[in-house]
Amino acid sequence: MIVLFLIGALLISCGLFFNRNRTVNYILVCFYLALLWLFGVYECFHLNQTEFTFFTVDSLGLLLLLVLCLVAGPALFHGYRYLEKHNADETPHSRGLFFGAMVLLITACSVAYLSNHIAVTWIFVEITTLSASALIYHHRTLRALEGVWKYVFICAISITFIYVGILFLSLSMKGAGIEDMSFASLYQNRLLLDPYWLKLSFLFIFTGFTAKFGLVPMYTAGIDAKDKAPAPAGALLSSILMNLGFVGVYRVYGIMAQTPMQEWARAIMIISGLLSIFVAAVYMTRIKNIKRMFAYSGIEHMGLVVLGLAVGGVGVYAAILHILLHTLVKPTLFFQYNQIYWVYQSKSVNDIGDYFKYNKTGAILLLLAFFSATAMPPSGLFVSEFMIFQSLFESHQILMLLVVVLLLTLIIWGFGSNIFKLLFTPLEKELKESQIPHISPWESLSQYVMLAFSVYLAYNPPMEMVDLINNAVRIIQ
Amino acid sequence: MIDILLILLSISLLYMSIANRLASYLRILVLQGLILFGTTYLTLTEVNTLNLLLIMLETLVFKAIAVPWFMNYVIKKNKITREAEPYLPNFLSLLIVTLIIVFAIILASFMKNEHLDKTFFVVAISTIFTGLYLIVSRKKIITHVIGYIVIENGVMVLSLAVGNEMPMLVNLGVMLDIFASVLILGIFFNKIGDVIKDPDVDLLSNLKDN
Numbered sequence: 231m232i233v234l235f236l237i238g239a240l241l242i243s244c245g246l247f248f249n250r251n252r253t254v255n256y257i258l259v260c261f262y263l264a265l266l267w268l269f270g271v272y273e274c275f276h277l278n279q280t281e282f283t284f285f286t287v288d289s290l291g292l293l294l295l296l297v298l299c300l301v302a303g304p305a306l307f308h309g310y311r312y313l314e315k316h317n318a319d320e321t322p323h324s325r326g327l328f329f330g331a332m333v334l335l336i337t338a339c340s341v342a343y344l345s346n347h348i349a350v351t352w353i354f355v356e357i358t359t360l361s362a363s364a365l366i367y368h369h370r371t372l373r374a375l376e377g378v379w380k381y382v383f384i385c386a387i388s389i390t391f392i393y394v395g396i397l398f399l400s401l402s403m404k405g406a407g408i409e410d411m412s413f414a415s416l417y418q419n420r421l422l423l424d425p426y427w428l429k430l431s432f433l434f435i436f437t438g439f440t441a442k443f444g445l446v447p448m449y450t451a452g453i454d455a456k457d458k459a460p461a462p463a464g465a466l467l468s469s470i471l472m473n474l475g476f477v478g479v480y481r482v483y484g485i486m487a488q489t490p491m492q493e494w495a496r497a498i499m500i501i502s503g504l505l506s507i508f509v510a511a512v513y514m515t516r517i518k519n520i521k522r523m524f525a526y527s528g529i530e531h532m533g534l535v536v537l538g539l540a541v542g543g544v545g546v547y548a549a550i551l552h553i554l555l556h557t558l559v560k561p562t563l564f565f566q567y568n569q570i571y572w573v574y575q576s577k578s579v580n581d582i583g584d585y586f587k588y589n590k591t592g593a594i595l596l597l598l599a600f601f602s603a604t605a606m607p608p609s610g611l612f613v614s615e616f617m618i619f620q621s622l623f624e625s626h627q628i629l630m631l632l633v634v635v636l637l638l639t640l641i642i643w644g645f646g647s648n649i650f651k652l653l654f655t656p657l658e659k660e661l662k663e664s665q666i667p668h669i670s671p672w673e674s675l676s677q678y679v680m681l682a683f684s685v686y687l688a689y690n691p692p693m694e695m696v697d698l699i700n701n702a703v704r705i706i707q
Numbered sequence: 708m709i710d711i712l713l714i715l716l717s718i719s720l721l722y723m724s725i726a727n728r729l730a731s732y733l734r735i736l737v738l739q740g741l742i743l744f745g746t747t748y749l750t751l752t753e754v755n756t757l758n759l760l761l762i763m764l765e766t767l768v769f770k771a772i773a774v775p776w777f778m779n780y781v782i783k784k785n786k787i788t789r790e791a792e793p794y795l796p797n798f799l800s801l802l803i804v805t806l807i808i809v810f811a812i813i814l815a816s817f818m819k820n821e822h823l824d825k826t827f828f829v830v831a832i833s834t835i836f837t838g839l840y841l842i843v844s845r846k847k848i849i850t851h852v853i854g855y856i857v858i859e860n861g862v863m864v865l866s867l868a869v870g871n872e873m874p875m876l877v878n879l880g881v882m883l884d885i886f887a888s889v890l891i892l893g894i895f896f897n898k899i900g901d902v903i904k905d906p907d908v909d910l911l912s913n914l915k916d917n
Contacts, residue, residue, distance in 0.1 A: 349879055356886055363890070376914050379848075386855060386887040387839075390862055393883055394835065397865050400873050404822045426818060454914045 232281045232341065235269045238262075239337035247330040250322040255329060259306055262333050266340070270299040273344070286346040286414070289701035290550065294343045294477060297557045298470045300683070302336050304676035308565045309462040311673060324368065331364035332463065339470045343477050347412045348399065348435075351478055352392055355442060358471060359385040365463035366455045377458030384451035388441035392478075395435030399485075402427030416485045417705065428486065429494050435482050436498055443475025444468075444532045446505035456525040456564075461571075464521065465564035468528045469557040476535065476553050483539065484705040499540035504633065506533030511637040514644035518579045520570065523648055524563045527603055530641055531556050531611075537634070538618040539706075545621030546703045551688070552614035554695075558684040559602045559611060562677040566596055569674070570652070572667050579648050583655040591671035593653055595678060600649045602681055604642045610688030709749050713830045713864070716742050717808060720837045723857070724804040725797040728789045729782055732853050733775045739860050740771025746867060753871040758878070765881045766863070769888070774856060777892055782849065792846040803840060808833040827868035834861030852891060859884050 242262045249255055273287045273295060280286045309332055313320050335358055342354035359382065367378040400411065406422035408415060416423070441448035452472075456464040479499075486495040510530035517523045535552050538545035567577075569592045574582045586593040605611040622631040687695065719735050719742075726732055744766045751759050781787075793800060811832040815825045834857060841854030866880040 349875070352879070353882075356883070360886075360890065373914060380914070382890055383851065383855070386891055387858065389883060389887070390858055393880060394862055394865060396879075397862075397869055397876060400869050400876055401823055404869070404872060457914065 231269065231272050231276075232285050232344065235265060236337065236341060238265050239333055243330045243333045243337070246326050246333060249326060252322070252325070255322075255326060256310065259310070259329055259333070263303055263306060266302055266336065267299055269340070270295055280346065284347045284350045284412075285341070285344045287344055288346075289698040290477065290480065290705070291343040293550070293554060293695070293698050293702065294470075294473050294557075295340050297554050298336065298340050298343070298473070300680070301466070301469055301557060301561050304565060304680065305336075305462050305466050305561065306332060307676065308465070308568065308673075309460070312460055312462055312568055327364055328368055328460070328463075331361040332466070334361035335365065335463075335466060336470065339474050342474050346414060348396055348482070349411065351481070352389065352396065355392065355439075355474065355478070356389055358442070358474060359389065362455065362459070362463075362467060362471065365467075366459045368460050368463070369458075374458045377454040381451045381455040384448055385441050388438045388448050390438075391434050392438030395431045395433070395438060395482075398427045398431035398434060402431060413481050413484070420485050420487075420489050423485070423489075425489075425491050428491055432482060432486055432491075432495050433498060436479055436495075436502070439475045439478040439482075440502065441475070442471055443479060443536075444472050444506075444529050445475075445502050445536060446509055447502075449506065449509070449529050453522060453525045453529075456528075457519065457522045461521070461564045461568045464525070464567075465561035468525060468564060469561050472528060472532060473553055473557060476532075479536070480539065480705070487706040496540045496542075499536045500630070503533045503536040503540060504630070506530070506536070507634060507637045507641075511640040511644070514641050517644065517648070520577050520579060520582070520648065520652070521564075521567055523645065524560070524567065524603075527563075527641070527645065528556075528560055530638070531560075534615060534618055534634075537630075538614075538621055541621050541625045541627060542707065543621040543624050544617050545625075546706050547699055548614045548617030548621060550699050550702055551691075552611065552618065555610040555614055555684045555688055558680045558687075559599065559609070562595070562599045562680050563603060565677050566592060566599060566674070569669050570596075572669065573661070579651055582652045583657040584660075585653045588661065588666050589669050591674045592669060595674045595681075596649065597653060598681055599677065600645065602684065604645055606642075608685065610684035610686075613688040709746060710826050712742050712746050712749070713826050716746075716860075716864070717830050717833055720808070720834060720857075721801065721804055723837070723841065724800040727791060727797075729787065729791060729847075729849065730779075730789065732791065732850070733779055736775045736778075736853065736856060737771050739857070740766060740769075740775070743770060743860060743863055746864070750867045751870045751874075751877070754874045754877075758874055762877055762881055765884065769885065770856075770860070770863075774888055774892065778849065778852070781892075787847065787849060791850055794844050794846065800840075800844065803844075804833075804837050807836045807840065811836070823868055827864055831861045831865035831868070834858070834864060837861075855891065856888065859887070 239262065242258050245258050246255055273292055276287050277292060278288060309328065313325050313328060338354045338357040338361060342351050345351045345354065363378050363382050366381055367374050402424040405424040406419060408419050437447065441451060444452050452467065456467050459467060483495055486492050506529050510526045510533065513526050514523055517526065531552065535549045538549035538552065569589055570582065571577060573588045576582065602609040602611060605615040619631060716739060719738055723732065723735050726735065744763060747763050747766055811829045814832060815829045818825065818828065838854045838858035838861060841857060842851050845851065863880060866877045870877040
């Protein structure tokens with residue numbers, strides 16, 4: 231099935247790229263969505279089976295694949311709205327390239343989740359760089375060029391780092407006489423591997439994956455990319471692509487877990503996580519660009535996830551739950567961003583305000599999404615964030631807990647002051663009636679559904695999901 | 708013989724740290740490509756012939772001919788000035804690259820692995836970090852690309868060290884090489900040349916948090 235899915239997606243992507251007919255394009259997109267969902271459902275019934283040697287449907291991969299299926303539908307729908315409604319200068323060529331790249335990005339991520347071999351994951355990470363760069367450069371402006379240049383350059387360095395890490399990993403295997411580089415064989419022989427090379431390898435692979443994961447040190451490229459890419463693409467970059475980084479780090483950390491080297495990996499991840507939250511806090515308190523603020527909020531959440539992963543205990547479970555819920559919550563902000571831009575024609579905080587007056591449905595949604603993204607109690611992320619705090623507490627990291635809580639308060643303050651300015655502060659110069667576009671409430675429907683679903687998953691988790699997460703945790707504990 | 712070639716590679720790094728003109732950088736890249744060509748031939752003795760030919764073809768055609776030629780073309784086409792415009796004085800650059808090599812030697816001395824030749828490790832690590840240093844210490848975008856290609860060369864040396872047992876990894880490295888270079892050079896440098904006439908980094912610094 232995985233080969234069929236790959237071939238089908240590739241054909242559809244090529245078809246989108248070469249086809250200039252609007253109707254055919256949208257039929258192809260719908261067809262792809264059907265194929266993706268079929269693939270997701272099919273894999274549900276084939277848990278722990280290996281396909282085509284390099285792909286195993288394990289619990290973590292399946293969970294991430296299913297949330298990807300959930301997010302892909304709204305993302306493609308909003309891509310359609312973005313291109314059709316308010317962008318008159320789109321050409322058939324740019325539309326084809328946009329959807330072709332979206333399809334390629336979603337496919338590369340979904341297949342990479344299931345890969346059971348580090349080199350295969352690495353190849354699909356390369357493909358995501360390629361497709362993401364086409365999305366970022368969609369508008370062909372100088373700023374977009376700058377964004378895409380930085381993104382491609384930093385991602386090229388990051389995949390080189392991952393490659394160096396893979397080479398070191400192979401050196402550590404050589405001492406133990408292991409030939410098979412798949413994760414299963416590495417987990418089995420984790421105690422035989424040479425510690426010196428394994429440590430270096432983790433350092434390089436982790437640093438490399440931070441570019442996709444959105445952590446210090448390589449988070450920078452992602453911020454520019456999410457700012458410059460069209461919002462539906464930005465939603466994918468800040469959800470499923472970050473999950474790809476998470477999968478990479480998680481699986482490689484799994485090799486070091488339950489060995490004496492675990493402390494080393496933990497130290498690296500804790501440093502990176504704390505610095506990420508710190509960077510997010512610093513920027514979010516003074517940021518004026520709404521879209522970049524959403525991107526920085528993602529950095530904060532990934533910092534929390536990696537902290538949870540590092541301290542262990544209930545934190546590992548919480549990290550996976552947090553990733554899943556974040557994938558549902560963060561895209562809503564990006565989808566909603568389009569509507570804000572249509573109303574104000576600006577993304578600067580200085581030009582916006584009084585949103586309730588112009589777009590009621592959107593404003594209520596934005597308020598709810600704000601509560602969700604900052605993990606305030608009705609939100610789903612509150613549960614997972616609370617569990618991460620609990621794990622910090624249980625591992626006696628009280629000082630770290632205090633620092634994190636303090637930084638999160640700063641982030642909520644920065645986030646809140648911008649969002650409340652957008653929602654409630656009256657504008658100095660009111661918008662003219664004719665300027666305000668009519669935005670149908672239906673355009674916010676998918677976001678409401680996603681937020682509600684994230685709350686449902688957090689407070690009333692289905693047994694199947696809990697089992698899958700617990701299975702995935704077993705790689706580490 | 709392999710050792711001589713590898714040491715030559717690290718000497719070329721020292722020269723790179725003090726080179727002033729872009730043309731000298733390109734010549735060093737050609738030299739490094741040729742060195743890698745020779746090293747590949749001497750090192751990968753156990754790889755099957757077809758694979759070896761493929762890898763050698765890549766180092767020769769891609770690293771030593773195509774990429775430097777294309778960069779030269781870009782420099783001419785966009786009338787980029789000849790100087791590399793470093794942020795730091797040459798003497799300091801030389802010192803820093805020397806320190807990088809010393810650091811790599813110290814790192815290698817901690818290594819207790821009889822499966823890897825230490826020369827490979829030292830040269831590879833120092834090449835990778837010199838490439839990173841070139842990226843942060845030079846002003847022009849094209850020198851960033853040169854720095855990236857130096858990193859790639861370092862990675863190639865490292866992959867050769869494990870190449871006999873795992874030829875697949877060397878092939879992956881070749882793939883990375885072609886993919887990243889084509890993506891960076893082919894598509895975007897052309898575009899940048901079209902949109903901005905003088906490709907300085909300064910012109911690409913508008914995306915900020917304000």
